[in-house]
Amino acid sequence: xxxxxxxxxxxxxxxxxxxxxxxxxxxxxxxxxxxxxxxxxxxxxxxxxxxxxxxxxxxxxxxxxxxxxxxxxxxxxxxxxxxxxxxxxxxxxxxxxxxxxxxxxxxxxxxxxxx
Amino acid sequence: xxxxxxxxxxxxxxxxxxxxxxxxxxxxxxxxxxxxxxxxxxxxxxxxxxxxxxxxxxxxxxxxxxxxxxxxxxxxxxxxxxxxxxxxxxxxxxxxxxxxxxxxxxxxxxxxx
Numbered sequence: 001x002x003x004x005x006x007x008x009x010x011x012x013x014x015x016x017x018x019x020x021x022x023x024x025x026x027x028x029x030x031x032x033x034x035x036x037x038x039x040x041x042x043x044x045x046x047x048x049x050x051x052x053x054x055x056x057x058x059x060x061x062x063x064x065x066x067x068x069x070x071x072x073x074x075x076x077x078x079x080x081x082x083x084x085x086x087x088x089x090x091x092x093x094x095x096x097x098x099x100x101x102x103x104x105x106x107x108x109x110x111x112x113x114x115x
Numbered sequence: 116x117x118x119x120x121x122x123x124x125x126x127x128x129x130x131x132x133x134x135x136x137x138x139x140x141x142x143x144x145x146x147x148x149x150x151x152x153x154x155x156x157x158x159x160x161x162x163x164x165x166x167x168x169x170x171x172x173x174x175x176x177x178x179x180x181x182x183x184x185x186x187x188x189x190x191x192x193x194x195x196x197x198x199x200x201x202x203x204x205x206x207x208x209x210x211x212x213x214x215x216x217x218x219x220x221x222x223x224x225x226x227x228x
Contacts, residue, residue, distance in 0.1 A: 033216065042121070042204050042218035043159065056215055058116070091158070093216075102147055102208065104216055106158040 002026065004107035006092050012113045018080035021110045025073070025094030031055075033104065034067055034077050035091040043091055049075065050097070082114045117142040119207050121219030129227055134195050136222045138205035139187040145207040148181060148188045153202045153221075162203075163190070166210070195226045 005024040013019050025032050030051050035043035046065065047057040051072035060067070064083070069075040079086055089109040095102060118141040128134050140148075149164035165172045165179045165188065172179050176195075181188040192199055205219045 035218075040221075042220045045215065045217060048215060102210055103149070103161050103164070106160070108158050 004092055004094055004105050006090075006107035006110055008110055009108060010111045010113075012115060013082055015084055015114050016081040018078065019082055019112065020079075021077045021090050021092075021112075023075045023077070023092030023107060025075070025092070026105055028096065029094035029105075030072070030097045031095045031104075032069055032075050033091075033093040033095075034075070035093065037089045037091055037109070039088070046077070079112075082112075084114050087112055087114045117145055117207055117209075117215070117217040119205060119217050119219040121205050121222055123222060124220065125223045125225070127225045127227065128195050130195060130197060132195055134192045134199070134224055134226075136190045136203055136205070136224070137187060138189070138207075138219050139185075140207040140217075141186070142207070142209070143183075143186065144209050147208045147210045148179070149206050149208075149216075150179060150190050151204045151206065151218075153204065155201075159204060192224075195224075197226050197228055200224055200226045 007022050032049040034046045037043045046060045047067045048055045049069040052069050067077045089111050091109045092107045093104040095104045121138045146167035151159035152162045153159040165181050176193045178191045202221045202223050204221045206216050208216045
C-alpha cells in the first residue's frame with residue numbers, strides 16, 4: 001500500500017516568514033498526527049485529528065501554528081511567523097482507529113530550517 | 116497527560132552483545148507500548164509493540180517486556196548486528212481512546228563490529 005506522503009522534503013526560510021507543510025495519509029486512515037522532532041529529541045505531538053476533527057492540540061503553539069484537515073483526508077500545518085526555534089523535522093503520521101489497528105505509519109518528514 | 120522517560124540516551128555495544136533500553140510511563144491508563152526504530156535521515160518505523168494484557172513479546176532477536184505495576188517497559192535486542200545501529204524510541208498510548216501516541220526522547224544505539 002502507498003505510504004504517508006509529505007511535501008516539501010526540505011524548506012529553508014527566514015525568521016518571521018510563513019511556511020506550510022502538506023500531508024496525505026494512507027487511504028482509509030482516520031487518525032492523523034503532526035509531530036515536531038527537534039534534532040536529537042523524540043517526536044513531540046503537536047496535533048491529532050480524528051477524521052476532520054481535532055482530538056488533541058494541547059502542545060500546539062496556537063499563536064503561530066495552525067493545522068487543518070479538510071474533508072478528513074489531507075492535512076496542512078502552517079507556521080506564521082516562524083522563529084529560529086521552529087527548526088526541526090515535521091513528521092506526519094496516520095493510523096486506523098480501533099484496538100486492532102493501532103500502528104502509526106510515518107511520512108518521510110519535512111526538514112525546516114529557520115535562519 | 117502522559118509522560119514517557121527513556122534511558123539510556125546513548126548505548127554502545129559490541130557486535131553480538133545484547134542491548135537493553137528502558138522506558139517508564141506516568142499514565143496508568145496507557146495500555147499500548149510500541150517501539151520505533153529510526154535510521155539516520157529516515158522515518159520512524161514500528162519494530163515491535165506490546166499491549167497491557169501480556170507481559171512479554173518476542174520477535175526473533177527483539178523482545179519487549181512490560182511491568183504494569185511499576186509502569187515500565189523495556190526493549191531487548193540480542194545478538195546485535197551493525198545494522199541495528201539507529202535511534203530507538205519507545206511510546207505509550209491508550210487504545211480505546213483516541214490513541215494519543217506519546218514518545219520518549221530516544222536512545223542512540225551504536226553496534227561496533
